[in-house]
Amino acid sequence: MIYSVHGKLIAKEPFLAVVECSGVGYVCRVTTSTSSSLGGIGETVMLYTIMQVREDAVELFGFAMRQELRCFQLLTSVSGVGPKAALSILSDLTADRFLMTVASGDHKALTRVKGIGTKSAQRIVMELKDKVTGDSLSLLGGDYAVQSISDTGGGNAGEAIEALVALGYTQSEVTPIVAKLDSSLSISDLVRQTLQAFGKRH
DSSP states (O other), X not given: OOOEEEEEEEEEETTEEEEEETTEEEEEEOOHHHHHHSOSTTOEEEEEEEXXXXXXXXXXXXXXXXXXXXXXXXXXXXXXXXXXXXXXXHHHSXXXXXXXXXXXXXXXXXXXXXTOOHHHHHHHHHHHTTTSXXXXXXXXXXXXXXXXXXXXXXXXXXXXXXXXXXXXXXHHHHHHHHHTSOTTSOHHHHHHHHXXXXXXXX
């Protein structure tokens, strides 16, 4: 098992990076997020890795952040979800956004990823939702209350949290407030009421 690679970046593409370690170039399949974070050719980089061995291939998958690696492991544990689909999902959604999507039960967000149909999205949420709660959060490296997100129960809550984060608030600040609101409210109402509640605290 190769835990990580550390060396000079000698090639990079949207879904691939080659890291030279002690004269050996390791080809790593990566997400677009990891690829964009690596910098330029010739720079020293470090990737957390997972090796997958199949009858016809041995592939190394690399991740700039440990949280993204854990999400990849979660995704590939779902029946019918292979490494290619997992990379696509984590290229369209950040690790934090993926966790929030699963915890809130918002399978529709996953169907926006190319190659992920409704049944696959529902299966991912169904199989992973219980894992992305409580103590599992600390193992995944997140910094917000996943159980609280789970309690919101709707896609509008997740999108409201995302909108609030875009306004400059942190997920840990707004998630507990959104979790207490009526999840049937529109996104704009959820955002407005959260801002009102947040304002009363300060």
